[in-house]
Amino acid sequence: MAVKKLQIALYWGAACGGCDVAVLDTNEFILDVAALADIRLWPIAVDGKYADVEALADNELDLTFFNGAVRNSENEHLAKLLRRKSKMLVAFGSCAHLGGIPGLANLTGREEILTKNYLHNPSIEPGNKKIPLPETDLNGQLLQLPYFFKRVYRLADIVPVDYCLPGCPPAPEQVKLSILALAGGKRPPPGSTIGAAERNLCDDCQRSKSEKKIKHFYRPHEILQDPDKCLLEQGILCMGPVTRSGCGVRCPDTGLGCRGCYGPAPDVMDQGSKFISALGSIIDSKDPHEIETIIAGIPDLTAILYRFGLPASFLQRSLKL
């Protein structure tokens, strides 16, 4: 009798599709996955209906990779459903892990988002301005839409998660290693962060580091960079010091500051507040006005600090929600 194949599902919540592409970016390894496993659900690549998942026995799936945040009732339903059907649930990518880019919506409210998008968006034709409702009666037919939540949640806010695989998107090599690790006998202890390192990015960054003093912030295109010197020392915002390593230093190696997508470094509780605390310590001025001017050189500070993790931060959301 043939060895029982691994039963897996891949699902996207509030996501951009990049995480699914990261799985495909494992290239020919995807064929090994197909040989190793039955893919029971993968909306982006494989035909499968929610009804098929609902028909599964509890714990019938060995492994589910859930990418995307939880933004609406459909995301929530699938999160709960897949949790029930899966032995292992992995929060895959920044959105499932920490709330991700969609999580920045927590800086505004539900009403504001709907009003702006469906009433005041310049691309909407006059006379066609309607806020979609969860239920609409169209000629006696009941049309249903998922309910749009007041705020964005990370997966772990909704259901217990076994592993987190960070990144926006996760590095394909890390995806491959994680699948092999979870499919194999030697699984990391539940609750672990997988596909990442137990250190921060600077530890893996080869740029030279010295004492830091910042007089001016630059966006990467605004200066001629020294390719061997720490970006932060050159005034380029780089979240590397507060961010978990594992991506392969992708951004700093190409001259862009780390955006922080792998989430807080292992000993960091709150990525954004830690970073502002560190920045505050190295801004090279004691004059309040000059400090204001230097800080003003950072566009949209909150979004930079919490680009990938607002729902998972101490702040979580704006109070006006």
Add this chain to the structure above:
Amino acid sequence: MKAKIGVYICHCGSNIAKIVDCEAVREYISTLPEVAIARTYKYMCSNPGQDLIVQDIKEHGLQRVVVAACSPRMHERTFRAALQAAGLNPYMFEMANIREQCSWVHDDPQAATEKAKALAQAAVRRVVHHEALEQMTVDMCPNTLVIGAGIAGLTATLELAEAGQKVFLLEKQDHLGGNLARVDLTAPYLDSARDLLIERITRVRSSGNIELLLNSRLQQLQGYVGNFTATLSRTGHDGPGTGKIREIQVGNVIVCTGYREFAAERVTHFGYGKLPDVITSFDFEKMLQAGRIECCDGTIPKYAAIIHCVGSRSAEFHGYCSRVCCMTALKYVHEIKSAVPSCYVSDLYIDMHAFGKGHEDFYRRTSEVKTMFLMFGKGDHPIIRSAGPKDDCKMLIEVNEQLSGELIEIPADLVILMVGMEAQEDAMETARLVNISQDKEGWFIESHPKLDPVATTTDGIFIAGTCVAPKDIPDTVAQARAAAARILARIAKGKIAVDAVYAEISDDACSGCRICNELCPYSAIEYDDKKKRSHVISAMCKACGACVAACPSGAIKGRHFTDQQILAQIEGVLR
């Protein structure tokens, strides 16, 4: 196992109990699951109060203790000692301040009681996460470096050397005595400054325990209390050894770098530098030392005028009083009267500050030698102009006299400006080298202005004399001897205890990003280029937390101030 915590709520007589309902706080705290025992007492800091804690620890096996009372600055040590006496680690203790933060600042008893509950609960939540910490001891090198060989430096040096300890006495000039060597007599007893100094200088030069380093400067000071390495360089313009660098080992440093006189040319309205017979107090001291009081043309002055507060007590220059000028001015009256009995002396002052021992008497005696005292207003100043050919004097001084309310004109052949004291030109450099702070006027800052006046916030660095603030010779000498005594007490112990609360860096979590490197106000952080890791020299750390907050990877932990402890405390307040 759940922590067994004892909570003690202090009435502080009626200080706390008059506003805070201590019994209600006790009842509330007793309901917390970790609290094994909760009591109130009239004075927790009293011996019976402390005994209560000691007994409960022994009888009930308490593992942690919270005292809700005054500020930790006041009594944390007291209660830590009580824990230690009962065999508990002293760090298993937390204080909730329900006096300064509740009863003293609120007048609504109900709200103050609720706040006291919240603060006590926060302390309970925090203490659960406290860890037993051990103090370290480090060896104390018995040698001392004294910087500056004025009266303060000479005094401190002798005090240490004559107690049998080795002292390096560093002086940037080529001679000993500092500013005092520029002075003739001293107020109020008119002793000779020279006599005061010569006796000390002779003792310094003949002592086998003192190494005198003239024409030398401190270049660098590394290490920490008990274990400093000082790098010194020779600064002389020529002669053997110029530019030579030398390293010495010392356990403590006394900074006695003194003051410099206020530059009178900064005050334009007295014509200093233009009117040749307008001179400063230090110009006049030179005359006195030379033994002849005369005008620039060699004539003996018939009229002398002394103007107080030049550069001091002014909005434009220094707001502070230089403390010695009033008595020095009176001394000049006596010296002029004794050398030129016929000379008519006027003394133009704002207020006569005669606060020291024997000063008021000195003022009275000066009035008796027929001195014309004229009071001018703060913010106002006398106006000096050259006299006309018909006048029998060189200059005329117009003063808006406060006591009579009249505009008075007085003659003068010689005008003495009482220039104040200001921080040395290189005070900032000195402060940076030895890692101490300066106030806005440049004076060095004490550890505590009243209770710890010669220590600084950098352990092992002491300050004495006029580098701290203007003061007279007795105060300077007292400070110098106090600093020496503090050091002798430490040398006698041989070892020095370093607080168990300090920052430490986890090698595993540190990425060598170097954000912390420049932050430490105590220079306690070192970067290891080979390991690519930073580390804290724990004996130098004062646990200020600057690096802990800044460390982006969370590698730096403040012992006794961990994130877990602080967050638990916050949660406790927000109950």
